[in-house]
Amino acid sequence: AIGSTTFDHIIVGGGAAGLVLAEKLSRNSSVSVIVLEAGFTTDDVVPALFSTFIGNPTIDWEFVTVPQPHVSNNVISLPRGKALGGTAAVNGMYFVRAASKEYDGSLNYTFRKKLHRLTFAQFPAWEKLGNPGWNWKTVDANIKAMEHFTPASPSDAANFHATDSLQNHGTNGPISVTYSNYWEPAPLIPAYFNTSNALGIPTNTHASGGSTFGVWQSPCAIDAKNRSRSYAVNTFLPAAEKRPNLVVMTGAQVTKINLLPEAVSSGNIRAGGVQYIINNATQNVNVTATGNIILTAGTYQTPKLLELSGIGNSTILKKNGITPRVDLPGVGENLQDHYATSVSFQLKDGLGPEVGQLTVNSTFFAEQFQLYLTKREGPFASVPATTLTMIPFQTFINATRLASLKASLDNSLKAFKGSPFEKQIAIQRNFLEDPSVPQIELVMLPLNQDPSVTVDPSKTYMTIAAVYLRPFARGNVHIASTDPLQNPFIDPNYLGITEFETGIMAEAVRFITDKIATTKPLSDLIVKTFNPAPGSSDAALQKFVQSTLQSSWHPCGSASMLPKAQGGVVDPNLKVYGTDNIRVADASMIPLEIGTHTMSTVYANALHAADVI
Numbered sequence: 001a002i003g004s005t006t007f008d009h010i011i012v013g014g015g016a017a018g019l020v021l022a023e024k025l026s027r028n029s030s031v032s033v034i035v036l037e038a039g040f041t042t043d044d045v046v047p048a049l050f051s052t053f054i055g056n057p058t059i060d061w062e063f064v065t066v067p068q069p070h071v072s073n074n075v076i077s078l079p080r081g082k083a084l085g086g087t088a089a090v091n092g093m094y095f096v097r098a099a100s101k102e103y104d105g106s107l108n109y110t111f112r113k114k115l116h117r118l119t120f121a122q123f124p125a126w127e128k129l130g131n132p133g134w135n136w137k138t139v140d141a142n143i144k145a146m147e148h149f150t151p152a153s154p155s156d157a158a159n160f161h162a163t164d165s166l167q168n169h170g171t172n173g174p175i176s177v178t179y180s181n182y183w184e185p186a187p188l189i190p191a192y193f194n195t196s197n198a199l200g201i202p203t204n205t206h207a208s209g210g211s212t213f214g215v216w217q218s219p220c221a222i223d224a225k226n227r228s229r230s231y232a233v234n235t236f237l238p239a240a241e242k243r244p245n246l247v248v249m250t251g252a253q254v255t256k257i258n259l260l261p262e263a264v265s266s267g268n269i270r271a272g273g274v275q276y277i278i279n280n281a282t283q284n285v286n287v288t289a290t291g292n293i294i295l296t297a298g299t300y301q302t303p304k305l306l307e308l309s310g311i312g313n314s315t316i317l318k319k320n321g322i323t324p325r326v327d328l329p330g331v332g333e334n335l336q337d338h339y340a341t342s343v344s345f346q347l348k349d350g351l352g353p354e355v356g357q358l359t360v361n362s363t364f365f366a367e368q369f370q371l372y373l374t375k376r377e378g379p380f381a382s383v384p385a386t387t388l389t390m391i392p393f394q395t396f397i398n399a400t401r402l403a404s405l406k407a408s409l410d411n412s413l414k415a416f417k418g419s420p421f422e423k424q425i426a427i428q429r430n431f432l433e434d435p436s437v438p439q440i441e442l443v444m445l446p447l448n449q450d451p452s453v454t455v456d457p458s459k460t461y462m463t464i465a466a467v468y469l470r471p472f473a474r475g476n477v478h479i480a481s482t483d484p485l486q487n488p489f490i491d492p493n494y495l496g497i498t499e500f501e502t503g504i505m506a507e508a509v510r511f512i513t514d515k516i517a518t519t520k521p522l523s524d525l526i527v528k529t530f531n532p533a534p535g536s537s538d539a540a541l542q543k544f545v546q547s548t549l550q551s552s553w554h555p556c557g558s559a560s561m562l563p564k565a566q567g568g569v570v571d572p573n574l575k576v577y578g579t580d581n582i583r584v585a586d587a588s589m590i591p592l593e594i595g596t597h598t599m600s601t602v603y604a605n606a607l608h609a610a611d612v613i
Ligand SMILES: Cc1cc2nc3c(=O)[nH]c(=O)nc-3n(C[C@H](O)[C@H](O)[C@H](O)COP(=O)(O)OP(=O)(O)OC[C@H]3O[C@@H](n4cnc5c(N)ncnc54)[C@H](O)[C@@H]3O)c2cc1C
Pocket: 012, 013, 014, 015, 016, 017, 018, 036, 037, 038, 039, 078, 079, 080, 081, 082, 083, 084, 085, 086, 087, 088, 090, 091, 092, 093, 094, 095, 096, 252, 253, 254, 255, 296, 297, 298, 299, 301, 305, 553, 554, 586, 587, 588, 597, 598, 599, 600, 602
């Protein structure tokens, strides 16, 4: 009963997944639910201010990688939201889906199989990895259930390609989704689209419909009426919190799952509750005899909690002085993340202000902020950069070079033979033969991002970032000690398949400097390419990649939903192997990285999780 310290479901982490799950589970008034969230409510709802949370310890966990040997030994920043709403309370708000094949492979499967029987063993992905029901149909239906889509104005659709058909979107869900409506400098976006088209990249007018190939504008989780961030805390949570069967506690950091001393009759271990710290005091909350502990603490902290509680690779646990209760070697492994590097340009004079001016011109900032407060207009009312391009390697790497990179890859992939990840790596490898599944994302931002450039407030800048959507190298995340307040060791193993992955990123940078920037009409707007210089050698490009690589913030896989023999941590009902009532429902359960931004998929998975738990 509510008021006591016993609940049917204890949800650990009130982030993107946790709050969706809490809302749906608590629709059943006979079930009691508590959410324990380490952070507090933040009112960071002005869209363009999203990135200011990075490095603010009150709302950023401020994780970092261990030194990355293939990235000049750099320690790379990994921001994550420490707030009610989680990283969705502070993130970039793109609200996008991956290609349908990435979830299940059903689209055109039969047709393509007939055509390519010899080359395509099997199309991906999650469902075919052993997870019935986790497919495009479910993800798409659940994303639609989450969203309330408002199309762009006809002029924004016509001038800036903010187009997608209503049939690809939901219109009755809690999260408002619409397009940006600030497009300055106005000539840039049409020029960028035209140049992309000239290079064989089509404009995609339906990128939420299962095919992401092409250049398009990303919809964002912005409320079309008041132009603020739309997320759990200002949408469905206020009403859900009024339910007598739902308790949401902030400032409560869970430190351990309390496992019962004896296994249940199935031989599995059962959790009796969790321990958490609030106001510097340790408290306990218990779970009912049929209840669940559901971990939604995010990709870096869900495995940490499992390990602190005695669930994980016995060798790692023993090394840290923890008695293993469930030997589960997949915990903390299979970590995958997107990574990126970028090239910045100075544009010709007279194009007008871009959003980068907000950081260097205090008068412009004050004017535009006032405009936001009074009229909900201007750059603050939008995510400043939503022009995305999703392309396969075939679009930008010539056939000979691609063949040699693939030969190198195949040689490196031999290391996975006999490993638990062999099947998913084979599936991932097959993607490279299917040009309809993009491998690289380009993000065009109307601002400078090159740290070596001193920005001149009278000038206009542009950046094109290249994001690698599906690295082959696998990383890991494990506890650094038994101190629950210490951040874990995070090793994403960036560029771990070094020759191939560095080579791919170098080719992406070359495409930006030597093709996109030199093709009309965009080339007419560019006066200077900063780093690297156009026409750079392979060696110079690879060095550039290795010295500038950053996370692109979409980690997943550290508690993968996979068969146990394939390195799995949870089954398709999200139950942790060897346990009776511990589940995982956040981004860490995604077994194979998706080629897009992860928030809407995490929301969708959490809705589906409520059905299978
Ligand atoms: C800078 C940045 C920009 C991004 N931009 C986009 C974007 O534009 N579009 C997009 O689709 N995706 C974006 N993402 C990714 C997206 O935000 C994540 O995929 C999503 O939030 C993951 O959801 P989650 O529930 O797994 O984790 P989170 O949303 O991070 O939630 C985890 C929650 O658990 C809490 N927690 C952790 N440990 C404990 C503990 N021990 N006890 C209690 N609470 C705990 C955390 O405080 C947090 O609230 C971005 C990410 C970053 C970092």
